Amino acid sequence: MKKLINSPETVVTDALAGMAAAHPSLSVDIENRVVTRADAPVAGKVGLVSGGGSGHEPLHAGFVGYGMLDAACAGEVFTSPVPDQIVIATTAVNGGAGVLHVVKNYTGDVLNFQMAAELAADDAIEVASVVINDDVAVQDSLYTAGRRGVGATVFVEKIAGALAERGASLAEVAAVAAEVNERSRSFGVALTSCTVPAAGKPTFDLPETEIELGIGIHGEPGRTRAPLRPARDIAAAAMDAIHADLPLQGDLLVMVNGMGGTPLIELYGVWNEVSRYVTGHGARVTRNLVGNYITSLEMQGFSVTVCRLTDALAELWDAPVETPGLRWGR
Amino acid sequence: MKKLINSPETVVTDALAGMAAAHPSLSVDIENRVVTRADAPVAGKVGLVSGGGSGHEPLHAGFVGYGMLDAACAGEVFTSPVPDQIVIATTAVNGGAGVLHVVKNYTGDVLNFQMAAELAADDAIEVASVVINDDVAVQDSLYTAGRRGVGATVFVEKIAGALAERGASLAEVAAVAAEVNERSRSFGVALTSCTVPAAGKPTFDLPETEIELGIGIHGEPGRTRAPLRPARDIAAAAMDAIHADLPLQGDLLVMVNGMGGTPLIELYGVWNEVSRYVTGHGARVTRNLVGNYITSLEMQGFSVTVCRLTDALAELWDAPVETPGLRWGR
Numbered sequence: 281m282k283k284l285i286n287s288p289e290t291v292v293t294d295a296l297a298g299m300a301a302a303h304p305s306l307s308v309d310i311e312n313r314v315v316t317r318a319d320a321p322v323a324g325k326v327g328l329v330s331g332g333g334s335g336h337e338p339l340h341a342g343f344v345g346y347g348m349l350d351a352a353c354a355g356e357v358f359t360s361p362v363p364d365q366i367v368i369a370t371t372a373v374n375g376g377a378g379v380l381h382v383v384k385n386y387t388g389d390v391l392n393f394q395m396a397a398e399l400a401a402d403d404a405i406e407v408a409s410v411v412i413n414d415d416v417a418v419q420d421s422l423y424t425a426g427r428r429g430v431g432a433t434v435f436v437e438k439i440a441g442a443l444a445e446r447g448a449s450l451a452e453v454a455a456v457a458a459e460v461n462e463r464s465r466s467f468g469v470a471l472t473s474c475t476v477p478a479a480g481k482p483t484f485d486l487p488e489t490e491i492e493l494g495i496g497i498h499g500e501p502g503r504t505r506a507p508l509r510p511a512r513d514i515a516a517a518a519m520d521a522i523h524a525d526l527p528l529q530g531d532l533l534v535m536v537n538g539m540g541g542t543p544l545i546e547l548y549g550v551w552n553e554v555s556r557y558v559t560g561h562g563a564r565v566t567r568n569l570v571g572n573y574i575t576s577l578e579m580q581g582f583s584v585t586v587c588r589l590t591d592a593l594a595e596l597w598d599a600p601v602e603t604p605g606l607r608w609g610r
Numbered sequence: 611m612k613k614l615i616n617s618p619e620t621v622v623t624d625a626l627a628g629m630a631a632a633h634p635s636l637s638v639d640i641e642n643r644v645v646t647r648a649d650a651p652v653a654g655k656v657g658l659v660s661g662g663g664s665g666h667e668p669l670h671a672g673f674v675g676y677g678m679l680d681a682a683c684a685g686e687v688f689t690s691p692v693p694d695q696i697v698i699a700t701t702a703v704n705g706g707a708g709v710l711h712v713v714k715n716y717t718g719d720v721l722n723f724q725m726a727a728e729l730a731a732d733d734a735i736e737v738a739s740v741v742i743n744d745d746v747a748v749q750d751s752l753y754t755a756g757r758r759g760v761g762a763t764v765f766v767e768k769i770a771g772a773l774a775e776r777g778a779s780l781a782e783v784a785a786v787a788a789e790v791n792e793r794s795r796s797f798g799v800a801l802t803s804c805t806v807p808a809a810g811k812p813t814f815d816l817p818e819t820e821i822e823l824g825i826g827i828h829g830e831p832g833r834t835r836a837p838l839r840p841a842r843d844i845a846a847a848a849m850d851a852i853h854a855d856l857p858l859q860g861d862l863l864v865m866v867n868g869m870g871g872t873p874l875i876e877l878y879g880v881w882n883e884v885s886r887y888v889t890g891h892g893a894r895v896t897r898n899l900v901g902n903y904i905t906s907l908e909m910q911g912f913s914v915t916v917c918r919l920t921d922a923l924a925e926l927w928d929a930p931v932e933t934p935g936l937r938w939g940r
C-alpha cells in the first residue's frame with residue numbers, strides 16, 4: 281500500500297487537522313470529527329448536516345460553508361459516522377429553525393442518522409431527513425437496501441443550502457432536497473480499485489484490460505465488467521443507463537465527477553462525450569461541474585450525475601456558495 | 611495502459627472540446643489548440659499568455675479567465691506548444707497594451723515562446739516574458755537548463771493577472787511576475803509514475819516501496835529515491851529542501867498540490883504537516899491552496915510551493931478571479 285499518510289489509524293484526523301489549518305472559515309472538532317461553519321449556529325436559519333464515511337473528499341466537509349452545509353460528520357474511511365457525532369453536529373448548527381439531515385442511502389448511514397435524529401428530537405431540536413438514492417446502477421447492493429446515494433448528494437447540498445440561506449422553513453428546505461434527489465440520477469465507472477488504508481490491500485481486483493460499469497463509491501460491485509474501450513463508448517454506457525431510468529429532457533445540471541485518481545484531462549474528454557450525448561438526445565446542459573467532488577480514495581474512473589432542472593432549481597444552483605470544495609461569488 | 615480516452619492521438623483535442631462545452635467563458639480554437647477568454651482582447655489591458663505541454667490540467671487552460679490568463683496554448687502531452695500557436699494566442703489577446711508570456715523553464719518552451727515573441731514583435735506587438743524556475747530539486751535536469759518551472763507558475767499567473775486587470779503597464783505586470791517567481795520555491799515528490807498516452811507505458815519505474823524525492827512534472831528524475839515513509843517525514847523532506855534554498859520567514863502563500871492521482875484526504879494530511887513545519891520555523895501561512903493545480907497526468911504524489919508574500923502581493927492574490935480552475939468572487 282503506497283499512500284501519503286502517517287498511519288491508517290490517523291488518516292482521518294490528520295486530514296481534519298489539515299482542513300482546520302487550511303480553512304479558517306471552518307471550525308473543526310477533531311476529537312469528535314465534526315466540521316462546522318465557524319459562524320454556526322446561524323440564528324433563524326435551517327441548519328444542514330451531512331456526513332458519511334471518509335475517503336470521498338471534498339464530500340462532505342469540503343462542502344461546509346456559506347450557501348451549502350452547516351456541518352459534516354466524518355466517519356472512518358468508508359464507514360458511517362456514529363450517532364453521537366451526528367447529534368453533536370445537529371446541536372451545534374441548530375439556529376432555532378430546525379436541522380435537515382442529508383443522508384446517502386447506505387444502511388449504516390441511514391440507521392445512524394435516524395438514531396441521531398431521535399436523540400436530537402429528545403433535545404427538542406426539530407430534524408427532517410432526506411435520503412439520497414440516485415445511483416441507477418443496482419438495487420440492493422453491498423451495504424445498501426434500494427439504490428445507493430452518490431453524486432446527487434452534491435446537488436442536494438448546494439441547492440438546499442442555498443434555499444436555507446434565504447430563510448426558508450425546514451419543510452421547504454426538506455422539500456427542495458427531496459425534489460433534487462427525485463430529479464437526479466447517477467452512474468459510475470471504475471478503471472481501477474482503491475485501497476482502504478486500514479485494509480492495506482485493494483478492495484477488489486480489476487484486470488488490466490477490464491472496467492467495472494456501475495461501480496459504487498466504496499468499490500461495491502456494479503452491473504457488469506466489460507473490456508476497456510474508448511471513452512466515448514464508456515460515457516455512452518453510463519448515459520444510456522441514466523437515460524433509460526429518467527429520460528433526458530429539458531434543461532439539465534450535469535456533473536462529470538472524478539473518482540479521485542483520474543486526471544482532469546480525461547474528465548474533460550469524458551465531459552465532451554457526455555455533453556454530445558445530451559445534445560444528441562434533445563436535451564440541454566445548462567449547468568455543469570467537471571472535477572473531483574465525490575471520490576473513492578485513489579480510484580480511477582468517473583461518475584456522471586444528471587439533474588432535471590426547473591427554473592427555481594437553476595436559480596438556487598447559481599446562488600453564491602463559499603466552501604473549500606465549491607465556491608462562487610456572493 | 612488504462613485510460614479514459616478515445617485514442618492517444620485525440621486526447622488533447624477531446625479535452626479541449628470538453629473545456630469548450632463546459633465553459634462558455636472560454637473561446638477554444640481546437641484546431642490550433644489555443645484557449646482564450648471569450649471577451650479577448652480586452653482593450654487597454656496587458657494580455658497574459660501561457661502554455662506548455664498538456665497533462666498538467668488545470669494548468670494552463672483552466673486558468674484562463676478574468677483576473678488570470680488571457681490565453682493558453684496546449685501542446686501535446688508533455689510537449690511544448692509550437693511558436694505558431696503562441697503567436698496566434700498573443701495576437702488574439704493583444705488589447706494594445708502589450709502581452710506577457712509566462713513560460714515554465716523547459717528548453718522547448720523557452721525556445722518556442724522566444725521565437726513567438728520575435729514573430730509577434732514583427733507584427734508590432736510588444737511582448738515581455740517571464741521564465742519561471744522555482745523548483746529547488748535539481749539544476750540542469752532532463753529537458754531543462756537551470757531550474758525547472760513548476761508550482762510558482764500558478765502564483766505568477768494569478769498575481770500578474772490581477773495586476774493586469776487593474777490596468778498596469780506591461781513593464782509593471784512583467785516586474786510583478788518576476789518578483790513572484792523570485793520569491794517562490796517548490797519541491798515535488800512522486801509515489802508512482804505516470805503514462806504518456808502516446809508512449810503507452812509508464813515514464814519511469816518506481817518500486818512499490820520507494821518514492822522519488824524532487825520529481826519533475828514530467829516524471830524527470832529528482833534528487834534521490836528513498837523508502838516510503840510517513841507523510842510527516844516526506845513533507846519535512848520537501849520543506850527542508852525549500853527552506854535550505856530560501857529560508858521561510860514572514861507571511862507565506864503555500865500550495866500543497868496534487869500530482870493528479872492523489873486523493874484529497876492525503877493532500878490535507880500533507881497540508882497539516884506542511885503548515886506545522888512552517889509554524890515550527892517561525893513563519894506564517896497567510897494564504898494557501900490545497901488541491902490539484904499543476905498535475906502530471908495520473909501520477910500519485912504532491913508538490914509544495916512557497917512564496918514569501920509582501921502586503922502588495924497578498925492583496926493581488928486576494929483579488930477576484932474567475933477561471934475554471936481558480937475562482938473567487940468579484
